[in-house]
Amino acid sequence: MRSPAVTRVEEETVHVVDDDEAFRDSLVWLIEAADHRVRAHASAEDFLAACRPDMAGCLIVDVRMPGLSGLELNDRLHEMGIDLPTIVVTGHGDVPMAVEAFRKGAVDFVEKPLDDAYVLSRIDLCLARDRERRRLEGRNRTLEARLATLSAREREVMDCVVAGKLNKQIADILDISIKTVEVHRSRVMEKMRVTTVAELVRISLEVGAAHRNGG
Amino acid sequence: MVQRPSFPAGIRVRLVLTAVISLCGLVVLAAVALHTMRRQMIDDRVMMVRNLTEQARHLIQREYDRFAAGEIDEAAAKRNAVETLRVMRWANGEYFFIDDFDGRSVLLPIRPELEGQDALGLVDSKGQRFVERQRDLALAGGGILTYEFNRPDTLMPGEKLSHVRPFEPWRWFVATGIYLDDVDREVRVALLQMLGVLMVVALVTWVLIRAVARSITRPLGRLTVAIGRLSRRDYDFEVADRHRPDEIGDIARAVDMAKTTRRDFEALQDELRAREEAARIERETALAFQRDSALRFEKTSRLVSMGEMATSLAHELNQPLAAVANYCMGSVRRLEAGSADHGALLTAMRKAADQANRASAIVARLRRFLRRSEPTLEPLPLALIVEEATSISAIGQKRRGSTIAVDVPADLPAVRVDRVMIGQVLFNLLRNGLEAMEGNEPARRRLVVTARRAEDARFVDVGVTDFGPGIPEADRDAVFQPFYTSKAEGLGVGLNICRSIVESHGGRLWIEPNPVGGAVFHFTLPVA
Numbered sequence: 001m002r003s004p005a006v007t008r009v010e011e012e013t014v015h016v017v018d019d020d021e022a023f024r025d026s027l028v029w030l031i032e033a034a035d036h037r038v039r040a041h042a043s044a045e046d047f048l049a050a051c052r053p054d055m056a057g058c059l060i061v062d063v064r065m066p067g068l069s070g071l072e073l074n075d076r077l078h079e080m081g082i083d084l085p086t087i088v089v090t091g092h093g094d095v096p097m098a099v100e101a102f103r104k105g106a107v108d109f110v111e112k113p114l115d116d117a118y119v120l121s122r123i124d125l126c127l128a129r130d131r132e133r134r135r136l137e138g139r140n141r142t143l144e145a146r147l148a149t150l151s152a153r154e155r156e157v158m159d160c161v162v163a164g165k166l167n168k169q170i171a172d173i174l175d176i177s178i179k180t181v182e183v184h185r186s187r188v189m190e191k192m193r194v195t196t197v198a199e200l201v202r203i204s205l206e207v208g209a210a211h212r213n214g215g
Numbered sequence: 216m217v218q219r220p221s222f223p224a225g226i227r228v229r230l231v232l233t234a235v236i237s238l239c240g241l242v243v244l245a246a247v248a249l250h251t252m253r254r255q256m257i258d259d260r261v262m263m264v265r266n267l268t269e270q271a272r273h274l275i276q277r278e279y280d281r282f283a284a285g286e287i288d289e290a291a292a293k294r295n296a297v298e299t300l301r302v303m304r305w306a307n308g309e310y311f312f313i314d315d316f317d318g319r320s321v322l323l324p325i326r327p328e329l330e331g332q333d334a335l336g337l338v339d340s341k342g343q344r345f346v347e348r349q350r351d352l353a354l355a356g357g358g359i360l361t362y363e364f365n366r367p368d369t370l371m372p373g374e375k376l377s378h379v380r381p382f383e384p385w386r387w388f389v390a391t392g393i394y395l396d397d398v399d400r401e402v403r404v405a406l407l408q409m410l411g412v413l414m415v416v417a418l419v420t421w422v423l424i425r426a427v428a429r430s431i432t433r434p435l436g437r438l439t440v441a442i443g444r445l446s447r448r449d450y451d452f453e454v455a456d457r458h459r460p461d462e463i464g465d466i467a468r469a470v471d472m473a474k475t476t477r478r479d480f481e482a483l484q485d486e487l488r489a490r491e492e493a494a495r496i497e498r499e500t501a502l503a504f505q506r507d508s509a510l511r512f513e514k515t516s517r518l519v520s521m522g523e524m525a526t527s528l529a530h531e532l533n534q535p536l537a538a539v540a541n542y543c544m545g546s547v548r549r550l551e552a553g554s555a556d557h558g559a560l561l562t563a564m565r566k567a568a569d570q571a572n573r574a575s576a577i578v579a580r581l582r583r584f585l586r587r588s589e590p591t592l593e594p595l596p597l598a599l600i601v602e603e604a605t606s607i608s609a610i611g612q613k614r615r616g617s618t619i620a621v622d623v624p625a626d627l628p629a630v631r632v633d634r635v636m637i638g639q640v641l642f643n644l645l646r647n648g649l650e651a652m653e654g655n656e657p658a659r660r661r662l663v664v665t666a667r668r669a670e671d672a673r674f675v676d677v678g679v680t681d682f683g684p685g686i687p688e689a690d691r692d693a694v695f696q697p698f699y700t701s702k703a704e705g706l707g708v709g710l711n712i713c714r715s716i717v718e719s720h721g722g723r724l725w726i727e728p729n730p731v732g733g734a735v736f737h738f739t740l741p742v743a
Contacts (some may be wrong), residue, residue: 020534022570026541029563033548066616068655091530112539117542 007098012130013057014123017073018039018089019065027117034120036127044068051082056134058085058126060119061173063097071100079088083133085126093211148190157184161197162204227428227433241416245409253402260393261376262710263306268357268378271300271389275382293385298388308367309393314395314484316354316405318346325367353381353388364447366394404718434463441470450478506715512704530640531577535570542567562576580606594629594743597666597675604641605664608649616657617649623666630675631743632720640724644679644736647709651683651734674722674739682733691726713738 014036018024021042030040037057040046041047045067059077061070068076070088077084087108096113100111110124150158153174160170167185171178194200217398275296300311301324318335334346345362352358357380364375377392434456441454454471456463542563549555580603598621605619630637645662652660659682667738669676686694695714710724717724722739729735 017614020538022538022573023534025539025566026538026545026563026570030541030545030548033545091533113540116540116548141278150262163344 007050011037011056012127013037013039013055013212015039015041015047015051015055015057015084016060017044017065017070018061018062019043019045020062023062023112030114030116031060031120031123031127034123034164034174036123044070044073047073048076050065051077051080051081051084053082055082055084056130058087058123058130060087060123063088063090066113070091071097085129085133086118087126140207143203150188154184154188154191157181158188158192158200161185162201217293226432230424230428234417234424237420238413238417241413241558246671249402249406252405253398256398256401257272257376257604259379260398264359264376264378264391264393267305267311267391268380268389271303271391272380272382275313275385275387275389277382281381288509300324301327306393307397309391309541310367311389311391312354312463313387314346316350316381316388318350321387324373330707340421349377349379349390353379353390357381357388361395364392366396383388425659431463432468434459438463438466438470445474445477448481450474455489500635504528505711535574536576538570539567541573542570547709553570566688592633593633594632595634595741597627597677598623598629600630600632600634600638600641601664601666601677603627605637608642608645610657617652617660617662619645619649619662619664621664622703623664625676627668629743630740632740636716637740640684640716641677641679641710643713644738648679648681648683648734648736651681655682671739673742676737676739680729680733681735681737682729682731685728685732686734692728696725 014031016024016027016031016038018027018040019042024040026040027039029037033059039050041050041116044061047061048068055066063070074086074088075088087110088098089110089112091112102109108126110119110122147155153176156174157170165173166179167181170181170185174181189195189200192200194201194203245472277364278287278292278296281287281295282289287295297313300313300322303488304310310324311322312320314334315322318333320330320334322334323329335350336344337346340363341343343362345360345364348360348362352360357378359376359378361376363372363375373394373396379388379390381388412619434660435457435502441452444450444452445472453645454467454474456466456467457471459467541572544561546555546563546567601621601623605621609619641664643666648659648662652662663678663680665678665680667676667678668674695710714724717740719740721741722737726737727737729733
């Protein structure tokens with residue numbers, strides 16, 4: 001599934017952050033039963049100390065902890081530009097907390113005691129999302145790399161093609177011969193590894209979206 | 216104890232005593248003076264008698280000289296001398312007499328018939344042969360002697376003092392004397408005069424003393440009565456003698472001032488007492504009302520507490536129960552997948568059992584805390600109650616970052632309390648303290664429970680110190696009112712009930728400010 005272009009930095013890991021040792025340990029036991037790699041952290045601070053920007057996997061964090069709470073941890077990760085899918089675990093009746101969790105954009109919210117099937121399914125979902133995220137990130141990086149190989153003239157020609165101009169119009173705009181436009185155009189299609197104009201348009205949109213999203 | 220005479224009588228007696236002593240002194244002085252006077256008078260008379268006797272001898276000498284000169288013969292000379300002396304009188308008719316050395320009377324003007332007779336054998340009333348003594352004295356050269364002889368006026372014997380001088384040429388002795396009775400009579404007259412003067416002096420003194428004594432003792436008596444009335448708290452009288460210019464007046468003014476001051480003071484005191492009494496009644500009424508309310512709302516409070524505790528319990532129980540579920544489901548999945556490692560499963564199951572035990576321990580603790588039973592006072596170590604209350608309060612608190620520090624000395628004596636009720640009091644105070652610090656940064660969410668022997672050694676003083684915003688002094692009593700609350704959702708019966716419970720144990724519950732910010736709730740419990 002993984003894109004071959006993405007470098008494998010870290011194994012996909014489920015990070016469990018909870019101050020209650022017994023609960024933490026039991027959760028590790030449960031998640032390991034589903035053949036996931038699990039790392040346990042006793043506090044949000046411990047996790048922050050261990051986390052890296054290129055982490056892969058997801059986060060299960062208790063909403064109430066001494067020191068940083070689960071939601072505060074989520075904020076902190078966001079500030080650091082780490083976009084790890086997060087499941088917030090709450091005790092009984094913490095409805096306002098749950099609302100807050102959703103508002104902050106946490107992926108999910110589960111209540112203690114945990115329904116094992118539900119939790120594991122949400123973990124799978126999170127991991128899938130993370131994978132997708134990382135795939136997109138990887139693809140963007142590839143496309144960017146390909147774009148970078150284009151010459152300035154080729155880039156101008158591509159922008160015109162994507163904008164739907166005909167070769168003759170492009171020749172007029174850029175004040176070059178149609179023959180030259182055709183040469184540049186075939187070089188662009190080759191460098192960007194596409195065969196149709198439609199594909200070129202899609203790629204250009206994806207890269208543009210990634211740029212707009214501040215990637 | 217001897218009953219002392221009253222003050223006024225004492226002064227009068229002393230004054231009279233002084234006067235009597237003075238009079239006695241005067242009398243003694245008079246006696247001494249009279250005695251001296253008598254001696255002086257006698258001395259005067261002795262002198263006079265001696266002079267007169269000497270003159271008489273000169274007179275005889277002169278006649279003898281005329282005879283010796285041959286002017287007259289001896290018989291004429293003797294006759295001249297005798298006759299001249301016979302008519303001579305002095306003082307109270309005192310006279311001269313002459314006897315010769317043989318004791319024969321030559322001249323005796325008052326009894327001429329005895330002249331020429333031998334008088335040597337005459338004796339006076341005391342048996343003295345006074346003529347013989349006179350002659351012997353004359354033979355020895357002359358001198359003074361006393362004896363008794365009939366007075367010329369009364370013819371009664373009287374003590375007589377005579378001077379005798381010899382006239383050797385004619386073997387005569389001449390003498391004259393005085394009766395000492397006369398001296399005594401004069402002394403008696405002087406004595407009477409003196410007594411009269413003394414009487415007058417004594418009378419005047421007596422009158423003066425009486426006046427002085429009365430002027431002192433009467434007002435003193437009145438003042439004594441006044442002071443007596445003051446001491447019986449009777450102020451309805453006028454203090455007399457206030458306008459006197461002397462010391463009595465000073466005392467009277469002082470007593471009057473004391474009267475006024477004390478009357479005003481007692482009036483103030485009465486008013487104060489009345490106000491205190493009114494305040495006490497008001498307070499008791501309020502307290503009774505409060506107690507009624509307290510009892511009525513105790514149930515409510517318990518339900519509220521139970522509700523809050525149930526919420527905490529749900530949180531706390533969730534932890535082990537969730538852990539148990541996780542262990543179990545993790546194991547189930549492994550068994551289903553057939554990937555079960557026997558040792559790992561065993562460990563997981565043991566951990567699950569531990570967590571189940573943890574859950575049941577929490578339930579047991581809570582059940583013990585909530586058990587409703589009749590209040591029973593029993594001696595209990597305070598540390599036990601503190602441990603129970605803090606462990607329940609701590610439920611969920613650790614997760615909020617609060618800590619509860621406990622400082623209960625091991626040697627603290629046991630207290631005599633109802634375990635459940637005092638546990639609830641402590642639980643309430645702990646909950647209040649924790650809630651007060653919810654706005655604090657985590658490092659200052661700290662509660663300290665201390666216990667000490669109170670100053671009154673019959674009590675133990677328990678303190679719950681928080682570091683929250685504290686309670687303004689103005690609110691420190693108000694927080695104990697029923698339904699007082701600073702919390703949006705609180706019912707506010709907690710502290711009111713707490714105080715009732717502590718007071719029903721004989722202790723007190725009060726608030727002090729925490730010097731570094733926050734409040735300290737103190738309560739005392741009786742030592743078992």
